[in-house]
Amino acid sequence: MLMEEYLARFVPLIKPSKGFKELKSLIIDTGLCCGCGTCVAFCSRIKMFDLPELVEACTLEQGSIKCSEEGTCYDNCPFITAEFLSYEPLGEYKKIVAARAKASEILANAQDGGVATALAIFALENNYVDAIVGVGRDEEWRARAITAKSREEVLSMVGTKYSKTPVVEEFGRVIKEEKLKKLMVIGLGCQINGIRNLQKNLLKDLVDVILIGLFCFENFPYECLREKIKEEFNLSMSEIVKVDITKGKFIVKTKSGEILKKPVKVFDPCVNDACNFCTNFSSVFSDLSVGSIGSEQGWTTVIVRTERGEKLLEEAEKAGYIEISENVDVKSIEYVAGLKRKKNAATVEKRKEEGLFIPGE
Ligand SMILES: Cc1cc2nc3c(=O)[nH]c(=O)nc-3n(C[C@H](O)[C@H](O)[C@H](O)COP(=O)(O)OP(=O)(O)OC[C@H]3O[C@@H](n4cnc5c(N)ncnc54)[C@H](O)[C@@H]3O)c2cc1C
Ligand code: SF4
Ligand code: SF4
Ligand code: SF4
Structure with a gap:
């Protein structure tokens, strides 16, 4: 021819x-x-x-x-x-449990039950993975995607930082530059989703990844959050030791032990626009999803989605890294995931009026 x-x-x-x-x-x-x-x-x-x-x-x-x-x-x-x-609010799953780390050094600074940290340490110390990609922070609470290869480095990631950082970029960097092939990534639903897409379309079985997804209602750009915290609490970021959003409240704990609260609505103007469209509250593409809603204070809710995730959780329990309880209120998780759908519906309407692109349509 x-x-x-x-x-x-x-x-x-x-x-x-x-x-x-x-x-x-x-x-x-x-x-x-x-x-x-x-x-x-x-x-x-x-x-x-x-x-x-x-x-x-x-x-x-x-x-x-x-x-x-x-x-x-x-x-x-x-x-x-x-x-x-196209997923149900809680996605596909095998079971939902509550869990808690056993090590006091994890519980001391954990966001909830310290399960994300305990599983990462278990996976690293038992050679399931070469490294953990997650998120650390500086004194001013600037979130930064980092890779941990030791117990100490994993411990430096403990706790929730309510600001965005490109976790998948760091995942790509360790694969390209450090040639690591066995990884765990702890990240938000959108980040886990991006990694699943890369696995399917590009990486195939070149890299072995365990994915721990965090529940996520919304996230914030750092600068806006910093200014808003100053305005609402008259605090600089370095005075804060913990930030939490729960039951409609934005809560900060200061170095001097004070606990200050404001309605989370006050922070709405800072929310990333993408988060108002996203319906992936429970991180449906992960092996295990973890969050605070659904469990008692000091415990982490765990949605077990894959065989891989189930085995990791069971083995971490057997090895004494975590304890597991059946005490979970699934309805409350469904309720919050449902609220996210309502937010999405309102955002779709607004985007239609503005003639903007609507994913999935
Ligand atoms: C932005 C954000 C919003 C969230 N919203 C909700 C919510 O609405 N409802 C709910 O039930 N749970 C929410 N979570 C999850 C919750 O705050 C805890 O992270 C989860 O319960 C695990 O607790 P833990 O004690 O097991 O985690 P820990 O053992 O304390 O470990 C926390 C892990 O989170 C990772 N991490 C911290 N900040 C970020 C970040 N900005 N981006 C990606 N990874 C990060 C770290 O790498 C660390 O491994 C949110 C988390 C984040 C980061
Ligand atoms: S949401 Fe899309 S455009 Fe934005 S960083 Fe992720 S992949 Fe890139
Ligand atoms: S289309 Fe390809 S070359 Fe162009 S920016 Fe995207 S990944 Fe890079
Ligand atoms: S709400 Fe969705 S898009 Fe926004 S940070 Fe959370 S998972 Fe990502």
Whole structure:
């Protein structure tokens, strides 16, 4: 077959990739970027600033019809795939339990029952994984995605930081730069979703990953949160030792032991726009999902989704890293996950009125 004939017959059948240009116009520029870091994880042409930005020309804008990089930013973005929209609020699961770390050094600073930290330490100390990708913070509570390879480093991640950081970018970095192949990632639903997309479309079985997803109603950009905390509590971030959002209250504990509360609604203007669209409260794509709602204070609710997750939890219990209880109020988790759906419905209406892109439609 002549080359001209071949090109005329087959080239139109090759579907051109959609790339950064489309990602920017549909997601980033319309407020749907949650900052998960999936798009930057395997393409050196994009860097994460406050939002992802091109720092080098995208191959698709240089006349190519296929993305030349190891991954396509567009295809893996969780707000492009948007499969979370079709899941039941609690997703598919085997069982739901409450659990608590046994080590007092974990419980002392844990957000809830310290299960995320205990499972990470168990996995690391028993060679299930080479490293844990999670989120640490500085004195001023700036969240930073980091990789832990020791018990001490995992302990430095303990506790919830209510601000966004591109966990999936760090996941990509350890795979590319450190060539690590057995990882645990602790992250929010959007981040876990991005990693599942990368596993399916790019990594396949090259990397073995255990995914621990955190329940998540909403998250905040750091600067807005810092200013709002100053305005509402007259506190600088370095005076705070714990931040929690529970039962409609935004609660801070200070170094001097004071506990201060405001209605969480006060912080609404700071919420990431993407979070008002996201319905993935219970992190439906994880092996185990963990959260505070549904359990007594000092315990972590655990949704067991996969065999892998179930085995990890059972073995951590057998080895004495955690204890497990059946005392869980599933209705309360469903209720909060349902509220997130209502928020999404209102956001969809607003976006329709404004003529903005609506994932899944
Ligand atoms: C932004 C955010 C919103 C949340 N919203 C809810 C909610 O509405 N309802 C609810 O029940 N639970 C929510 N959670 C989960 C809850 O706060 C606890 O993280 C969870 O119960 C696990 O507690 P633990 O004691 O087992 O975790 P710990 O053992 O204290 O470990 C916490 C883990 O969280 C990770 N982490 C901390 N901050 C971040 C971050 N910004 N991004 C990604 N990972 C992070 C760390 O890597 C660490 O491994 C939220 C968490 C976050 C980060
Ligand atoms: S080269 Fe590929 S992954 Fe990189 S920006 Fe372009 S489309 Fe996205
Ligand atoms: S992949 Fe994540 S960081 Fe990139 S555009 Fe989508 S939501 Fe934003
Ligand atoms: S609400 Fe959804 S998009 Fe926002 S940080 Fe949580 S999981 Fe990500």
